[in-house]
Amino acid sequence: MTHAAGDLDPDAAQAAIEYCFDQGWSDGLPLVPATRPLVEKFLAAAGRSPDEIIGRLPQLDRTVTVELAAINAAMAGCLPEYFPVVLAAWDALMHERSTTGGGWQSTSGPAPLIVVNGPVRAELGLNATGGVFGPGFRPNATISRAIGLIVRNAYGLHPHELEQATQGLPGRWSICLAENEEESPWPPLASEAGLPAGESGVTATLLRTCEFVDNRHTASAEQLLADFADTIGRSGAWIFRYAGAGIVFCPEHAQLLASAGFDRAAVRSWLAERSGRSTAELAGTGKDACDANGVRLPGEHGGDGEFQRMLPSADPQHLLIAVAGARNAGISMVVRLFGGWSGTAIPVIRP
Amino acid sequence: MPNAILDPTGRAGTASAAGPGLELAPRPADLAGVRVGLMDNTKHNAALLLAEIGNLLAAEHGVAVTVAATKANFAAPAPADLVDRYREACDVVITGVGDCGSCSASAVADGIVLERAGVPTAVICSDAFVVTADAMAELRGAPGYHYIRTAHPVAVLTTEQVRQRAKQLLPEVVALLTSRQ
Numbered sequence: 390m391t392h393a394a395g396d397l398d399p400d401a402a403q404a405a406i407e408y409c410f411d412q413g414w415s416d417g418l419p420l421v422p423a424t425r426p427l428v429e430k431f432l433a434a435a436g437r438s439p440d441e442i443i444g445r446l447p448q449l450d451r452t453v454t455v456e457l458a459a460i461n462a463a464m465a466g467c468l469p470e471y472f473p474v475v476l477a478a479w480d481a482l483m484h485e486r487s488t489t490g491g492g493w494q495s496t497s498g499p500a501p502l503i504v505v506n507g508p509v510r511a512e513l514g515l516n517a518t519g520g521v522f523g524p525g526f527r528p529n530a531t532i533s534r535a536i537g538l539i540v541r542n543a544y545g546l547h548p549h550e551l552e553q554a555t556q557g558l559p560g561r562w563s564i565c566l567a568e569n570e571e572e573s574p575w576p577p578l579a580s581e582a583g584l585p586a587g588e589s590g591v592t593a594t595l596l597r598t599c600e601f602v603d604n605r606h607t608a609s610a611e612q613l614l615a616d617f618a619d620t621i622g623r624s625g626a627w628i629f630r631y632a633g634a635g636i637v638f639c640p641e642h643a644q645l646l647a648s649a650g651f652d653r654a655a656v657r658s659w660l661a662e663r664s665g666r667s668t669a670e671l672a673g674t675g676k677d678a679c680d681a682n683g684v685r686l687p688g689e690h691g692g693d694g695e696f697q698r699m700l701p702s703a704d705p706q707h708l709l710i711a712v713a714g715a716r717n718a719g720i721s722m723v724v725r726l727f728g729g730w731s732g733t734a735i736p737v738i739r740p
Numbered sequence: 741m742p743n744a745i746l747d748p749t750g751r752a753g754t755a756s757a758a759g760p761g762l763e764l765a766p767r768p769a770d771l772a773g774v775r776v777g778l779m780d781n782t783k784h785n786a787a788l789l790l791a792e793i794g795n796l797l798a799a800e801h802g803v804a805v806t807v808a809a810t811k812a813n814f815a816a817p818a819p820a821d822l823v824d825r826y827r828e829a830c831d832v833v834i835t836g837v838g839d840c841g842s843c844s845a846s847a848v849a850d851g852i853v854l855e856r857a858g859v860p861t862a863v864i865c866s867d868a869f870v871v872t873a874d875a876m877a878e879l880r881g882a883p884g885y886h887y888i889r890t891a892h893p894v895a896v897l898t899t900e901q902v903r904q905r906a907k908q909l910l911p912e913v914v915a916l917l918t919s920r921q
Contacts, residue, residue: 405745414748424743448817448842448849449879452750460748491815491842494872542748550875553841682782 414464414542416534416562423463430469431459435476436740443476444483446493446544449551453479453543458535461542465535471513471528474591475535477735478503478565481593482536484731492595492727493546498554499595499727500561501536502635504711506579507589509737510567517567519715521637522560522599522722529565537562558598566713572640573712574647581653581705582734589737594635594709595727597626604642605719610649613642614659617723621664622699624674626725630683631701633726634664635709640716653710654703661703668692706732762882765858767919768831772802777830777859779822780807781814781847784895785902786837789864792906793834793913801914806830815842817849827857832917836864837894838887844869845876848887852880862916864909868892888912 405422409415421427432439432455439456446452455476462475482488482501492499505515516526524530546552570577579590600623604616621634636656638646646656669692671677671685677697678688700707706729714720768774776797778790787810794805808829811818818826826833833854838844844865851863865873867889877885890909897905 401742408745412747423746423748425746426743428746448846448876454750457748457750460746463746464748487815490813491840491846494815494841494845496841538748543750545749545751549871551841551845551872551879553844553869553872680784684784686784 409464413547414538416537416541420464420538421466423460427463427469428456428459431463431467431472432456434469434472434739435459436738437476443479444539444543445489449545451544453539457543458539461538462531462535465538466527466531467535468527471532473737473739474505474509474513474528475532477591477737478532478536478593479539481591481731481733481735482595484733484735485594485728487595487728493540493544494551494553495727496553496555497597497727498552498557498561499597500558500564501533501593502596502724503533503536503565503591503593504578504713505565505567505589505591506570506577506584506734507587507737509589510570515565515567517569517571517713519717521566521569521713523563529567530563533563533565558596560599564596566637566711568711569640569713572644572716574644575653575710575712578709578711579734582732584734584736590734591737592709592730592734594730596635597725597727599725600723601720602723603718603720608645610646610651613645614656615663617721618660618663620723621660622666624666624671624676627671627676627699628685630679630685631707632699633707633729634700635711635724635726635730637714637722637724638710638712639714639719639721640712641719642721643712645719653705656710657705657708658703660708661698661700664700665696665698668695668697671697704732706730762852762855762885765855765860767860767917769919770801771797771832771914771918774803774831775806775829776803777826777833778805778807779818779826779833779835779850780810781836781838781843782810782812783814783837783839783843785897786894788899788902789837789894789906790834792903793910796906796910797913800910811835811850814840815846817846817853823850823853823857826854827859830859833859833861834864834913834917835861837890838863838865838869838873839892839894841869841872844873848873848876848885849880851887852877852882852885860917862913863887864890866890866892866894886916888916
């Protein structure tokens with residue numbers, strides 16, 4: 390339904406938006422007030438039972454139903470046709486151990502990373518290229534925001550209360566990427582995670598932060614990978630014996646690696662072996678030893694030159710690899726996983 | 741008549757969880773001969789702090805210290821079988837340290853479950869997490885639930901500092917676990 394601007398009632402809209410703020414439903418930005426007719430369109434777009442329970446947080450006695458998710462997605466500014474992607478992203482997150490435990494309450498204030506593959510990207514206008522970490526694109530911005538509103542409202546996790554993020558992180562509730570399949574030299578991430586090629590699917594995990602690797606002047610795959618290994622191996626992100634990571638490669642970096650014969654598995658294997666620090670370097674930051682629970686802390690002996698690997702293995706669960714962004718520069722993003730990645734992709738189901 | 745604005749919480753019309761409140765488990769008059777369970781949530785220094793408190797209780801109050809188990813997943817409330825083990829093996833429980841977003845709330849949830857199971861419990865929480873601990877108490881129908889607050893941070897304390905902390909907390913632990921105020 391389209392309106393001429395003159396038919397609209399901005400005063401009523403403003404009052405409705407303020408009402409939503411007053412209820413404590415907002416993440417700080419204006420919400421679209423959800424009404425029954427609007428939410429019905431979301432439910433029709435997904436074709437799932439409104440009462441289906443899609444998330445539980447037993448310690449808080451809260452559940453998420455498809456209908457509650459639809460209300461929050463509508464409030465986030467999604468169009469009804471985005472809703473199957475919101476549900477797939479939510480289901481993908483439910484495969485992460487931390488999201489059904491205490492992850493949403495954590496001092497680390499983790500952010501979902503949502504990666505979308507397949508034809509649904511173009512159908513919805515999801516951005517896969519320039520500025521892929523946002524902002525500027527409605528589906529990317531609102532699908533990720535919908536997840537945040539579900540956590541806030543359906544789980545009742547408000548900052549300064551049951552949500553205890555020390556600082557949180559830039560991009561929380563706003564990281565939803567379409568993979569740049571057109572310029573990626575590798576099969577789609579969702580295919581690597583088991584979905585048939587050409588099927589729309591979503592993968593998701595929780596991040597601690599993102600850190601860029603800007604390397605535009607080497608033609609050597611090994612030099613480029615060494616730059617990633619150095620960034621991945623930084624001590625700051627390392628709190629347990631091992632840590633997982635991910636890389637969102639720009640097309641230029643991915644293509645350079647592919648032309649040197651690296652597929653995703655070869656990239657992971659190269660980086661798993663070389664990302665880390667010596668025990669002596671880790672001793673300098675008080676992280677050279679591990680206690681009985683695998684938590685890093687200062688050791689007794691100052692440390693030697695022995696190399697400690699950060700990634701526990703070259704499995705995809707410990708190093709998620711996607712390709713997104715513009716082909717205009719050699720700038721990629723290392724992402725820090727909150728835990729491991731489930732390695733699962735969820736199909737986008739539409740009736 | 742315009743369309744109503746829908747509530748996104750699923751709690752529209754639900755009464756707030758005031759409930760009947762929490763009736764604390766009956767307390768022993770003192771701790772002589774009492775079996776004290778220590779439930780370590782695996783947070784750094786938690787095991788040491790609890791052990792030190794246990795040692796002081798044994799030396800000064802004649803308790804028998806029983807460590808039933810550790811709570812492996814600090815982020816979630818203790819599973820029912822773990823609660824049962826404490827109920828069978830202990831007369832009173834000390835648990836902690838709540839020093840993260842989920843574990844502070846979970847420690848308070850454990851304290852409330854144990855009280856309702858008839859086991860007097862002292863929960864130790866970092867004072868940086870009072871808001872989330874109180875929010876959990878309210879959620880569990882126990883607004884104003886009394887737990888022990890200790891200065892943040894606990895995880896960086898040396899062994900000697902943890903011993904000092906245990907000494908400091910001891911009177912409050914004893915007061916919380918006995919009927920003698």
